Amino acid sequence: MGGPARALIDRIRSRQAKLAVIGMGYVGLPLACEFARAGFTVHGIDVDASKVKGLAGGRSHVQDVSEEQLRPLIQKELLRPTADFSVLGGCDAAIICVPTPLRKTRDPDISYIVAAVEAIARFLHPGLLVVLESTTYPGTTEEVILPKLGATGLKVGLDFFLAFSPERVDPGNPRFHTRNTPKILGGVTENCGRVALELYGQSIDRVIPVSSTRAAEMVKLLENTFRSVNIGLVNEVALMCDRLGLNVWEVIDAAATKPFGFMPFYPGPGLGGHCIPIDPHYLSWKLKTLNYTARFIELASEINGQMPHYVVDKVVDALNDMRKSVRGARILILGVAYKKDVGDVRESPALDVLKLLADRGAETRYNDPHAPEIAIDGGETYHSVPLVQEELQSADLVIIVTNHSTYDYDFIVRHARCVLDTRNATRNVAAGRGRIRKL
Numbered sequence: 001m002g003g004p005a006r007a008l009i010d011r012i013r014s015r016q017a018k019l020a021v022i023g024m025g026y027v028g029l030p031l032a033c034e035f036a037r038a039g040f041t042v043h044g045i046d047v048d049a050s051k052v053k054g055l056a057g058g059r060s061h062v063q064d065v066s067e068e069q070l071r072p073l074i075q076k077e078l079l080r081p082t083a084d085f086s087v088l089g090g091c092d093a094a095i096i097c098v099p100t101p102l103r104k105t106r107d108p109d110i111s112y113i114v115a116a117v118e119a120i121a122r123f124l125h126p127g128l129l130v131v132l133e134s135t136t137y138p139g140t141t142e143e144v145i146l147p148k149l150g151a152t153g154l155k156v157g158l159d160f161f162l163a164f165s166p167e168r169v170d171p172g173n174p175r176f177h178t179r180n181t182p183k184i185l186g187g188v189t190e191n192c193g194r195v196a197l198e199l200y201g202q203s204i205d206r207v208i209p210v211s212s213t214r215a216a217e218m219v220k221l222l223e224n225t226f227r228s229v230n231i232g233l234v235n236e237v238a239l240m241c242d243r244l245g246l247n248v249w250e251v252i253d254a255a256a257t258k259p260f261g262f263m264p265f266y267p268g269p270g271l272g273g274h275c276i277p278i279d280p281h282y283l284s285w286k287l288k289t290l291n292y293t294a295r296f297i298e299l300a301s302e303i304n305g306q307m308p309h310y311v312v313d314k315v316v317d318a319l320n321d322m323r324k325s326v327r328g329a330r331i332l333i334l335g336v337a338y339k340k341d342v343g344d345v346r347e348s349p350a351l352d353v354l355k356l357l358a359d360r361g362a363e364t365r366y367n368d369p370h371a372p373e374i375a376i377d378g379g380e381t382y383h384s385v386p387l388v389q390e391e392l393q394s395a396d397l398v399i400i401v402t403n404h405s406t407y408d409y410d411f412i413v414r415h416a417r418c419v420l421d422t423r424n425a426t427r428n429v430a431a432g433r434g435r436i437r438k439l
């Protein structure tokens, strides 16, 4: 192993290495905190000045990082929030955690990665390790990042090091967090893999090296495509059970008693969050460039994307049975976050359900203890209403879209005229026939 790699490993082991995490969001902030807790000085770089200011003042905007955890790291200057990329000049590693959304055409938008890499390239120096953590299509690290860093004249694997390590964090998960979620890692060269392994090994319990950055990129897309396709399958099973007059929840629970060869997934109002609805399209886009159609991905996306419409069909049926139309009906949506116990509403199917009902003339309101305010496509802003008896009683229909743990489902069913439960959240609630309708 050559000089810069050896020197970098020594600096990592002695905690002299200074790190930069670029992007202080759901992924970057917990990761930066983990490295800071392990004793490294970490610059938390973000282009959003309000986030930087908040963090510098000890305020966390990410649910998984409490202010009790954050404040000592800020006070000891182990975590240093900044919008100034010039700190990269004095860093030994730069870890990129910026967003990777889709364009309106459903093509990957890697402009945030490109911007971050261009900033790094300006301060690239011998001995710097660069790691991409953002989810992206196989090939991004070597086809997009490497040429930009290589154009500085420095040599990968000799002067600087480049690796990909996908973030697998599951926001809100009380058991698995950054440190105890095994981490996949692939380097461009053997040296790149070795120094990156050394760094992550200091603050992550288990790091699993793979043979290349492409393999590491593909691992993440396999994981999220697996979820998207299985959720698509079970959503279709829900549609089939509806036609067959069967209770899909009963069928899944019974199937899940099989001790091998079956893993339960559950239907719902549609996919949400920054990962599952988006990441598989990165893979399918890349395959299109190779003249291959990723059929499972497209089919799952089609079925999952239709689920908010299916929920609206169920609303129409429920109101019809009450001799009411959607227009003018008062509808209360419970839970707008994309999954339970978090406040993240990105890509949440609740936003689609709200919009579809509002477009049909319903008087829609919502409650979500984790999301006090939301903006719907088209600009309208909604505020969470208090979940009190009068609110439930005055709604023609209450829809449980997100099954937050803090909801008192007995209370909800007791006071609502009719509940449409898209998550089987009321499974243990006894109710008069017809009061609870399921997906």
Ligand SMILES: NC(=O)c1ccc[n+]([C@@H]2O[C@H](COP(=O)([O-])OP(=O)(O)OC[C@H]3O[C@@H](n4cnc5c(N)ncnc54)[C@H](O)[C@@H]3O)[C@@H](O)[C@H]2O)c1
Residues within 6 Å of the ligand: 022, 023, 024, 025, 026, 027, 028, 045, 046, 047, 048, 051, 097, 098, 099, 100, 112, 115, 116, 133, 134, 135, 136, 167, 168, 169, 170, 171, 274, 275
């Ligand atoms: N949220 C999750 O659950 C999750 C899980 C695993 C992987 N990921 C992946 O991790 C990546 C980041 O996702 P996230 O949820 O943390 O996003 P996020 O939107 O919460 O955070 C990204 C941050 O990057 C900042 N940013 C944007 N461009 C920047 C730039 N050029 N320089 C510096 N900062 C910049 C934004 O201001 C924002 O604070 C994505 O690729 C995502 O797919 C997310």
